Amino acid sequence: LAQRVQVFARLFLGLWAFSCAFWYLSAESTCKLKAKFNLNGYKDLEKKKVVIGGMFPVHKGIAYSDGNTSRVPVSSGCEGFNFRTFRWTQTMLFAINEINEKVDLLPNTDLGYVIYDSCFTISKAVEGTLTYLTGQDEAVPNYRCGTGAPLAALVGTGGSDLSIATARILGLYHFPQVNYSSTCSALKSKFQFPTFLRTIPNDIHQSTAMAQLVLRFGWTWVGTIAADDDYGKYGIKDFKEQVEEAGVCISFSEVLPKVSSPEDIQRIVQTVVESTAKIIVVFSSDVDLSPLITELLRHNVTNRTWIASEAWVTSALINQPGVYPVLAGTLGFGVKRADIPGLRRHLLELDPYDDPLTEEFWEMVLFVTNQNVNGTLPRAVRGVPDGLCTGTESLAQLDNTYSDVSQLRITYSVYKAVYAVAHALHNLEHCEKGKGPFVGNTCADISNFEPWQLMYYLKNVRFKVKATDEEIFFDNGDIEGFYDILNWQVNSEGDISFINVGHYNGSTCLSVSDLCFNVCQPPRSVCSENCQPGTRKGIRQGEPVCCFDCIPCADGEISNTTNARECTLCSGDDWSNDAHDACVPKIIEFLAFGEPLGITLIVISAFGASVTIAVGVVFIVHIGTPLVKANDALLSFSLLFSLVVTFLCSIVFLGEPQHWSCMTSQVALALGFALCLSSIMGEFKERIVVILCDLHCHPFKQAIACTVWLIILPPHPVKNTSSQNIKIILECDEGSVVFICCIFAYDILLALLAFVFAFIARKLEDHFSEAKCVTFGMLVFFIVWISFVPAYLSTRGKFMVAVQIFAILASSFGLLTCIFLPKCYILLVKPERNIEEMMRPRAKLRDSTMTWTSASLATVASEVNATMASTAIDD
Numbered sequence: 001l002a003q004r005v006q007v008f009a010r011l012f013l014g015l016w017a018f019s020c021a022f023w024y025l026s027a028e029s030t031c032k033l034k035a036k037f038n039l040n041g042y043k044d045l046e047k048k049k050v051v052i053g054g055m056f057p058v059h060k061g062i063a064y065s066d067g068n069t070s071r072v073p074v075s076s077g078c079e080g081f082n083f084r085t086f087r088w089t090q091t092m093l094f095a096i097n098e099i100n101e102k103v104d105l106l107p108n109t110d111l112g113y114v115i116y117d118s119c120f121t122i123s124k125a126v127e128g129t130l131t132y133l134t135g136q137d138e139a140v141p142n143y144r145c146g147t148g149a150p151l152a153a154l155v156g157t158g159g160s161d162l163s164i165a166t167a168r169i170l171g172l173y174h175f176p177q178v179n180y181s182s183t184c185s186a187l188k189s190k191f192q193f194p195t196f197l198r199t200i201p202n203d204i205h206q207s208t209a210m211a212q213l214v215l216r217f218g219w220t221w222v223g224t225i226a227a228d229d230d231y232g233k234y235g236i237k238d239f240k241e242q243v244e245e246a247g248v249c250i251s252f253s254e255v256l257p258k259v260s261s262p263e264d265i266q267r268i269v270q271t272v273v274e275s276t277a278k279i280i281v282v283f284s285s286d287v288d289l290s291p292l293i294t295e296l297l298r299h300n301v302t303n304r305t306w307i308a309s310e311a312w313v314t315s316a317l318i319n320q321p322g323v324y325p326v327l328a329g330t331l332g333f334g335v336k337r338a339d340i341p342g343l344r345r346h347l348l349e350l351d352p353y354d355d356p357l358t359e360e361f362w363e364m365v366l367f368v369t370n371q372n373v374n375g376t377l378p379r380a381v382r383g384v385p386d387g388l389c390t391g392t393e394s395l396a397q398l399d400n401t402y403s404d405v406s407q408l409r410i411t412y413s414v415y416k417a418v419y420a421v422a423h424a425l426h427n428l429e430h431c432e433k434g435k436g437p438f439v440g441n442t443c444a445d446i447s448n449f450e451p452w453q454l455m456y457y458l459k460n461v462r463f464k465v466k467a468t469d470e471e472i473f474f475d476n477g478d479i480e481g482f483y484d485i486l487n488w489q490v491n492s493e494g495d496i497s498f499i500n501v502g503h504y505n506g507s508t509c510l511s512v513s514d515l516c517f518n519v520c521q522p523p524r525s526v527c528s529e530n531c532q533p534g535t536r537k538g539i540r541q542g543e544p545v546c547c548f549d550c551i552p553c554a555d556g557e558i559s560n561t562t563n564a565r566e567c568t569l570c571s572g573d574d575w576s577n578d579a580h581d582a583c584v585p586k587i588i589e590f591l592a593f594g595e596p597l598g599i600t601l602i603v604i605s606a607f608g609a610s611v612t613i614a615v616g617v618v619f620i621v622h623i624g625t626p627l628v629k630a631n632d633a634l635l636s637f638s639l640l641f642s643l644v645v646t647f648l649c650s651i652v653f654l655g656e657p658q659h660w661s662c663m664t665s666q667v668a669l670a671l672g673f674a675l676c677l678s679s680i681m682g683e684f685k686e687r688i689v690v691i692l693c694d695l696h697c698h699p700f701k702q703a704i705a706c707t708v709w710l711i712i713l714p715p716h717p718v719k720n721t722s723s724q725n726i727k728i729i730l731e732c733d734e735g736s737v738v739f740i741c742c743i744f745a746y747d748i749l750l751a752l753l754a755f756v757f758a759f760i761a762r763k764l765e766d767h768f769s770e771a772k773c774v775t776f777g778m779l780v781f782f783i784v785w786i787s788f789v790p791a792y793l794s795t796r797g798k799f800m801v802a803v804q805i806f807a808i809l810a811s812s813f814g815l816l817t818c819i820f821l822p823k824c825y826i827l828l829v830k831p832e833r834n835i836e837e838m839m840r841p842r843a844k845l846r847d848s849t850m851t852w853t854s855a856s857l858a859t860v861a862s863e864v865n866a867t868m869a870s871t872a873i874d875d
Helices: 002-026 083-100 122-134 160-172 203-216 230-245 262-274 286-298 343-348 356-373 410-429 451-459 596-621 626-630 633-652 659-683 699-712 737-761 770-793 798-829 854-874
Strands: 041-044 050-056 059-062 078-081 111-117 151-155 177-179 196-198 221-227 249-256 279-283 305-308 331-334 462-465 470-473 483-490 496-504 535-539 548-552 574-576 583-585 587-589 716-720 727-733
Touching: 050 083, 050 122, 050 410, 078 356, 083 111, 083 343, 083 356, 083 410, 111 122, 122 151, 122 160, 151 410, 151 451, 160 177, 160 196, 160 230, 177 410, 203 230, 203 279, 203 305, 203 331, 203 483, 203 496, 221 230, 221 262, 221 286, 230 249, 230 279, 249 262, 249 286, 262 286, 331 496, 410 451, 410 462, 410 470, 596 633, 596 798, 626 633, 626 798, 633 659, 633 798, 659 699, 659 716, 659 727, 659 737, 659 770, 659 798, 699 737, 727 798, 737 770, 770 798
Parallel strands: 050 111, 050 151, 151 177, 177 196, 221 249, 221 279, 279 305, 305 331, 587 727
Antiparallel strands: 041 111, 059 078, 331 483, 462 470, 483 496, 535 548, 574 583, 716 727
16 A cells, blocks of 8 residues: 555656646746745755755644635744754754864765754644755745755654654655654654664664563553554554563553643543553653643642653653652653763854744743743843843853753754764765766765765764764664663652663663652552462453452362462362462371270270170189079170170271271171170070071171172272362271171171060060060160261261271170179179079969960970971981
8 A cells, every 4th residue: 555655646746747847837937836835944055065954843833723715825833932852953053063063074065954843743844845855935846946055864853753744755755864753663664764764763672661661560550641643653552562462451541632632631631540550651752741741730640650752751841840749750761861062052152143943942941031030030131121132141041951961862863863964975975986886886976966875875874973982873774772761760959850770772671770669669550469379360251351350279279370370170189278379188087096086995995895804704703603504604605705806896997997907897896796696696595485597506607708708809998088178088998888788787687686586585584584684785786876877977087987986885885784784793792692593484374274384484495496406407
């Protein structure tokens, strides 16, 4: 598209030039052009061999025009005198005068100059450009009516918008343009702007420097403000692309109006006030930014840190008295600073009668001075009534932006631009014949050369500035991207000083130190605070990625970095700590021997076994007494032995599960209870009328079943990680649920039969009713194990083992107490009852036809035994 525009523009201008030339040759001498420009500036053309053009935004804008079309249009005048840019203008004059006095640079050539005021507007910049090209104020494009010295190059024109407009026109004619303040990255394109060069760095470097500064301080929530021109838009665009790629979010993006608009300024102020962003990046000229700063001061908007572009970071238009509350701590990037010897003297030795522009300056600076000193300037100095001046006043005591040479940055860039043109002209002038760079190795004539010939030397110029010893050369029209990092700090007098706190060399921010922000410590500018380890970022719907919630990691998950995207699941043997920032080994849990509960259970088990053994000793001591004889001694001792086994097997459940303990505990318990219950059943077989079977012999069958179980699917220790998240429970896996259910189901069956036998035998009334004791013992046994089931299922870990041990001990103590306590009571406390008569059944008539006697009961029992014996033989 740009190429097509250029082609059409050239075609249009060519046709226009042809028509104008034809019209000029055929018209009468009284004919005149259609428009006349109204330009202010400086000219010195007489007896000059080469003329350098310059364009500076001495005024801030053009005067208001009513747009009346009923009269001849007149080019608008300018208003808003700018002392800073007027210093730039005088710097160009100073540099040209200095070059003309040198004997080592253009010794045979006096430079002239034509300098215009662009008024910081595109229309005035275009007017000045056309005037340069045509050589007259009444301009005809592509037609030069001027005579005299050739125009070498244009130094200017100020802002990026202005330079883009003029560079497009100058590029059509391959007319060199060396700029001192236009930093827009769009001007880098040599396809669109083939003859544009600049002595100020490309904004792409400044945008990168700003982005690195923001990232260095961890600011992830940033507001941006840009001027409504190419300088602001391209600068902010490059900055945003770099920071957003690094994870920074833009809180707001506002555009400063080019034409005064109180409504827009109020809206921007409101946006700044409502935003939580503490860092605001501004790409703008001082002229465009000044109204916003004034409004921010009026609203007392503080607690913000401003990042300034080079166009306003050292501007006195912004750094006005009273701006400290708003702009203190501002960080910005300034182009290279230099001291230019002799410049201040030149600035203070102006003659107000040289031209209208200097006269206006004189009036403005004297008016401002009178306002500042409140009329205290001696009348001998003024010599005229208040508000008037004579032109003989002294500027030595002037203290404003114009005479301030402490921050010569853009001024130094102007100085370098003039010297670049001068060195290019010097190289052109001293070209050796036959060794020139043009067709046929020819050289150009310094008195009559084409713009494109000078452009060759400008592109390849290389020289050192004597004032600073800086080497200047152009790399595709640009120079090195070097910036000073400036910090606005308050000095001892209460004024803002620009303190150099670091620099940027085109790739990295270096030595940024001794900063002082608005609260003398780096501010925090984030939409959401960092998510600490133990949490993860949860994105808020519809908001930038920098705005998020910190969600705690779930149990078993951790995050050990700041702003983690997700939590990491711990491995099976690990669990998250309380802070959820590290995986720690799970607690290993088992019922240990040494803990209080384990010790208690061991003591109880040992006590139960000891009491059982003591009972056995008592029975052995009294083995010949009627009470012991009345009970089968073998069955009694087997019962006591089984109780010792059940008491002691509970200890095997304690401690860390091992293969042997897992195999032993359940088997010992099953066999112990089987032997115990079989012994109880044997106590009553000779007292029951009908015995169904000899189940008391079946512990041997159960031993066989247990052996098969241990061989095929033996119990083994396992790590249970699913029952409790924070613990690894060491327990025994029973191997086969079917086997263990069958084995303990057989014990339950024995228990039921023993209870039934005891319950039936309780009706055989003896003086010593053992059946009733066994019945109560079995009731206790059932109550304990029925209560065990819900208690066991509702507990986890080592307490499941404890519940099981308590059930074993309780049931064992129940049987021991109910069966053997009455007997021991008689043997030890009531020996007088330990006689034969007390062991015989009481005679009692059961019905009217039959009376059971001891002899008849013995006879029935003998028959039952004989029947069972014959059945066993048949089996």
